[in-house]
Amino acid sequence: MEYKEPFGVKLDFESGIIENAKKLVRKLSDMKGYYVDEEAYEKLLKEDPIIYEVYAVEQEEKDGDLNFATTVLYPGKVGSEFFMTKGHYHSKADRAEVYFALKGKGGMLLQTPEGEARWIPMEPGTIVYVPPYWAHRTINTGDEPFIFLALYPADAGHDYGTIKEKGFSKIVVEENGEVVVKDNPKWTE
């Protein structure tokens, strides 16, 4: 039997950076069609801000192994809609995931394939269990970077297609200084 080598890596709680991790950057231009207010999207595209960065430590896509990644999700809004991750189902849809909030303020929007949605607020110390089959997207509702760690099966994979096409049934916006979760006007079953 060939055993993999165990290892420890350092996560910097301030920056969210995991040493030697693979870095992925998502800018606004990578998220066309994701935000409801297209006019606000086009306007902000001139600056093309970084929406989030991911620091991932991933293994081969094998049953039984685990990946982990931090995400640094920046504060901001497109129109009234808070900056968010793309969101995805898992390619192997029955794979679960755990998120652990480290810094800042935000939450997770989850959704079943039938469009049943849940909003779970997150602050440092919040652990979120993402059950099998639920799509998940994180959202920064604060004014500093929202940083969290995710742990997920190495063979889970990312299915971005469905969310890219249809979005979530709910959106998270600021209304009169309040965080409001409301129906997505563009949602169709």
Ligand SMILES: O=P(O)(O)OC[C@H]1O[C@](O)(CO)[C@@H](O)[C@@H]1O
């Ligand atoms: O993959 P998305 O939807 O862009 O969101 C980024 C975060 O989600 C993960 O894909 C895990 O679910 C991580 O790689 C990262 O923490």
Ligand SMILES: [Fe+2]
């Ligand atoms: Fe995931």
